[in-house]
Amino acid sequence: MNARALVNVPKTATAGSVIEIRALIQHPMETGFRPLPNGGLVPRHVIDRFECIYDGETVFVAELHPAIAANPYIAFRTVATRSGELVFRWTDDRGAVREERAAITVT
Amino acid sequence: MRRATLAAVALALGVAAVAAQTTPRDERRSGFTFMGPTTQAMQRDDMANPGMLFVLEGEELWSAKAGAAGRSCADCHGDASATMRGVAARYPAFDTTSNGAIDLAGRIDQCRTARQEAPSLPRESRPLLALTTYVAHQSRGMPITAGEDPRLAPALAAGKTLYEQRLGQLNLACSHCHDDNWGRTLGSAPIPQGHPTGYPIYRLEWQDIGSLQRRLRTCLTGVRAEPFAYGAPEYIQLELFLTSRARGMTMETPGVRP
Numbered sequence: 471m472n473a474r475a476l477v478n479v480p481k482t483a484t485a486g487s488v489i490e491i492r493a494l495i496q497h498p499m500e501t502g503f504r505p506l507p508n509g510g511l512v513p514r515h516v517i518d519r520f521e522c523i524y525d526g527e528t529v530f531v532a533e534l535h536p537a538i539a540a541n542p543y544i545a546f547r548t549v550a551t552r553s554g555e556l557v558f559r560w561t562d563d564r565g566a567v568r569e570e571r572a573a574i575t576v577t
Numbered sequence: 578m579r580r581a582t583l584a585a586v587a588l589a590l591g592v593a594a595v596a597a598q599t600t601p602r603d604e605r606r607s608g609f610t611f612m613g614p615t616t617q618a619m620q621r622d623d624m625a626n627p628g629m630l631f632v633l634e635g636e637e638l639w640s641a642k643a644g645a646a647g648r649s650c651a652d653c654h655g656d657a658s659a660t661m662r663g664v665a666a667r668y669p670a671f672d673t674t675s676n677g678a679i680d681l682a683g684r685i686d687q688c689r690t691a692r693q694e695a696p697s698l699p700r701e702s703r704p705l706l707a708l709t710t711y712v713a714h715q716s717r718g719m720p721i722t723a724g725e726d727p728r729l730a731p732a733l734a735a736g737k738t739l740y741e742q743r744l745g746q747l748n749l750a751c752s753h754c755h756d757d758n759w760g761r762t763l764g765s766a767p768i769p770q771g772h773p774t775g776y777p778i779y780r781l782e783w784q785d786i787g788s789l790q791r792r793l794r795t796c797l798t799g800v801r802a803e804p805f806a807y808g809a810p811e812y813i814q815l816e817l818f819l820t821s822r823a824r825g826m827t828m829e830t831p832g833v834r835p
Contacts, residue, residue, distance in 0.1 A: 543625055
């Protein structure tokens with residue numbers, strides 16, 4: 471998936487604190503219901519799934535559907551447990567995958 | 578006595594309404610101030626502003642080689658954050674080749690065809706919008722200075738005429754909404770003053786980034802007028818008038834609008 475993505479993870483956090491994570495990705499989120507001038511439909515093209523893996527552990531999963539706006543923005547909270555890498559993975563209904571990574575230092 | 582006072586008040590109000598036709602300088606407000614707090618928060622936060630995705634896309638294109646010349650924008654112009662700072666704030670500018678006004682997207686495309694020897698980018702195409710957003714973003718926070726060049730006077734006058742000209746089946750001019758009735762609502766939508774401070778904007782209704790021309794097109798179809806073709810001189814003249822009217826206001830690119 472050749473898409474621009476922005477993720478915001480605090481660089482540092484204290485152990486046990488709740489951190490907010492925000493992820494924004496460029497995607498048309500085409501519903502598959504919009505008619506074309508010739509009577510056909512614009513083919514469906516949506517992100518199905520978003521997941522966040524924190525140091526090997528899946529901490530957040532979202533299933534996305536048509537009717538979610540283009541360029542979806544997802545914000546969620548998790549507990550800062552240990553220093554490590556967060557992997558953000560978006561998968562769309564054509565099988566394209568986009569990954570973004572961010573590191574966090576927990577003290 | 579009481580009736581005479583009322584008449585005097587009505588007369589004074591009438592005079593005030595005439596005076597308000599050209600919005601005084603100190604009453605000028607960006608479209609941003611007419612939005613709800615959540616949409617304002619979206620624009621303010623670069624991590625939530627979807628327009629920033631197109632800034633990123635433009636940044637990639639800035640250093641991508643294109644055309645027969647095999648050059649990228651960066652090969653000539655270097656680091657955009659230094660060389661392009663304040664550039665968008667002076668557009669539309671005077672163009673010596675056409676001897677008229679040219680907008681930022683037009684200048685980017687001119688550079689692309691003449692210097693990069695690459696095929697022209699269509700108006701409202703993603704690469705052109707992304708590059709324009711990226712260049713305009715470099716001027717964020719700076720005051721608009723467009724329209725100061727005296728050679729632009731004829732285009733500026735044409736833009737003012739268009740702004741004040743009644744158009745379409747509804748027979749409305751731009752000024753009827755954006756000078757006389759700003760702050761009121763059209764259906765449930767507030768009418769802003771029409772200052773183009775954040776273009777190209779990410780419009781939630783479009784779910785996409787779009788130019789001022791696309792926005793003007795929406796206004797034109799709104800008054801049931803036939804829109805001008807993209808890139809038409811009328812749009813650039815209107816843009817020139819609007820940016821000179823907004824001179825001194827702060828650039829917000831990429832703006833978010835409902």
